Amino acid sequence: MIRTSPRALALALALASGLVVAAPLACGPTADPCAGPTRCVADGELPLPRLSDYDFFEGPMKDLKPKDGVVPYTVASPLWSDQAGKGRFIVLPEGGAITFAEREGWSFPDGSIIVKTFFFDHDRRDPAAGARIVETRLLIREAGAWVPITYVWNDEETEAELLKVGKRINIEFIDEVGEAKSEEYIVPNTDQCGNCHELSDAIQVLGPITGQLNTDVEVDGATVNQLTWLADQGLFDGPLPDLGGLDRFAHPMDPAGDLDDRARSYLHANCSHCHRDGGGASKSGLVFLRWEEDPAKFGVCKVPAAAGPGAGGRPHDIVPGAPDESIVLYRMNSLDPDIKMPELPNRVIDSAGVQLISDWIAAMPATECGP
Ligand code: HEC
Ligand code: HEC
Known part of the structure; x- marks a missing residue:
């Protein structure tokens, strides 16, 4: 049972393969700055009232098919969240780039947004049977600090609204042995984000660190190192150091791992x-x-x-x-x-x-x- 969410990975990377082709580097005065790898900031005062206002996705929103400049990533070792699957994206502001650090503390420009969507498989024996999308969390970089925000999806999965107070959602699913089950899932209040994301009194990103992203992913049927791939998308402001000597976390549920x-x-x-x-x-x-x-x-x-x-x-x-x-x-x-x-x-x-x-x-x- 590999819980590294093969679905999230498949999802993110099926999408990623589209991005590779569709995201030419902006260059020259006539290039569209929003053609990737960065993205024009949505109009309006943050946080915007609805997830769709950010214009991250194309087609039906629940397909989570990212537009150019909404770059999928995955972590080698995910956080357990009551069996939720997750899809993650990094969005950099127009012309912005990440400054890499060898272990953690990558520096993101103001206007960066990291997007994490939680979903529950309808049938835990068969991820292909679809999933219910529950919430999308954002960390937005503003004035040198991360601001945590959550959007809760409606039952039709057509829109997600800004969450003001924490919420409990009843999730129905078929479990691993084929029994119909339900469980109450808690969407945390944004005051609670700091319980995990706060370090020395400042909100931090937790996933985008070297060891977590220094892992192999599949893009267009080929296995590539994710950090190398992200660098190729233009996400960093300079070349990466030799990855050989850097942290590389294991997939916890990979039976072949150490x-x-x-x-x-x-x-x-x-x-x-x-x-x-x-x-x-x-x-x-x-x-x-x-x-x-x-x-x-x-x-x-x-x-x-x-x-x-x-x-x-x-x-x-x-x-x-x-x-x-x-x-x-x-x-x-x-x-x-x-x-x-x-x-x-x-x-x-x-x-x-x-x-x-x-x-x-x-x-x-x-x-x-x-x-
Ligand atoms: C949201 C914050 C938080 C997370 C996440 C967390 N802990 Fe803790 N943990 C605490 C706090 C606060 C204490 C001290 C108070 C207590 O013992 O309840 C603690 C204490 C402990 C202790 C007693 C340790 C000692 O030497 O005093 C153990 C063992 C422990 N945690 C294990 C774990 C393990 C294993 C995990 C991950 C699976 C984990 N914790 C995740 C907050 C956390
Ligand atoms: C129980 C601890 C915990 C709580 C509470 C929590 N997070 Fe996280 N979050 C994590 C961990 C650990 C990661 C990185 C691992 C992963 O992506 O699975 C993460 C990842 C994220 C990411 C992707 C970027 C990153 O930092 O890795 C976003 C966005 C995010 N969280 C937003 C939020 C928001 C908004 C809230 C409050 C509504 C929240 N989180 C509450 C533990 C938590």
Whole structure:
């Protein structure tokens, strides 16, 4: 079960293949600055009332077929969001470009918009059966800061309106074993975006970092490195360094991948936005950045900062060789608000993620952690 959303990938890249052909670089005084790779800013004061006002898509909006300058991308290790699939795009303002950084902290020009759409497959056994699109989130770069915004799609999937207060949506679907199910999905209030996106008091982008985008994608039937492809689209303001020595995250659910790499990539995507210096859980001292090298920092034999109900009577975050004794797993496996990790808003346990972290801890050479 590869949850890297093959659908999102297929979607983004089927679209991408169109873009490759249709996005000539603007050059010369007569070139249309909106013919890609950047895009003319929509008229009006941001945030615009409706998603269609941004003019990102052509044809029926629910096909999410991007216009020139609306550039699809994917992340190697996605955030678990109660089984939602996602489609992601980067939109740069006319003439703008990203300044690359080796690890994170890429710098985006004012007027950049990153677009992330959430959808739920009607039939989890068969992504080809279609999906219900629920919300589209934007991060807009204005005056040197990111502004978070959400649009909620109508039932007909023809339009999405600016969300003012959080909303709960009932999602009906056929589950993996063919049973009709429903689940309540929470669209977060924009005040809550900061719970994950805020680092040292400023909203940050989380996906567009080197390790997450340095992954192979398929464009026009050929396998290409996504960073190279994005650079070829003209997204960066200069040539990229040699990618060989840079971070490259694993696809967590790729059974052929290295277990340690997959687990660490999973924890980065799902936990590190809080569990790092400057993040919402910095006081815990637990750091889940993929590049953290000290096992004690990412939980191995670490005694928790506070032994509340969250510890479930277990003394250590990770006990090598013993998933059942590890607080990390106990908390990932719970929906109790006092215990569960990640904290809100998920309401469905990521059982594949729990299995991955369990396998990872089980495979560590057994060690006594001591008091
Ligand atoms: C539970 C944590 C969490 C919350 C809450 C959250 N996000 Fe995110 N968001 C992430 C993570 C992690 C990523 C990157 C991984 C991915 O794309 O799957 C991301 C990616 C995004 C992206 C794509 C650009 C980027 O930063 O990677 C946008 C746009 C976005 N979020 C907008 C929002 C908005 C708007 C809200 C509030 C309505 C919000 N997010 C709430 C965790 C969260
Ligand atoms: C939205 C922010 C947020 C996210 C995302 C998050 N955590 Fe936490 N986590 C916290 C906070 C805040 C604490 C400290 C308070 C507590 O223990 O409940 C904490 C504490 C913990 C602790 C106790 C650690 C210690 O040493 O004190 C563990 C274990 C933990 N988290 C695991 C995880 C795992 C595993 C993930 C990802 C699957 C995750 N968390 C994602 C906010 C978060």
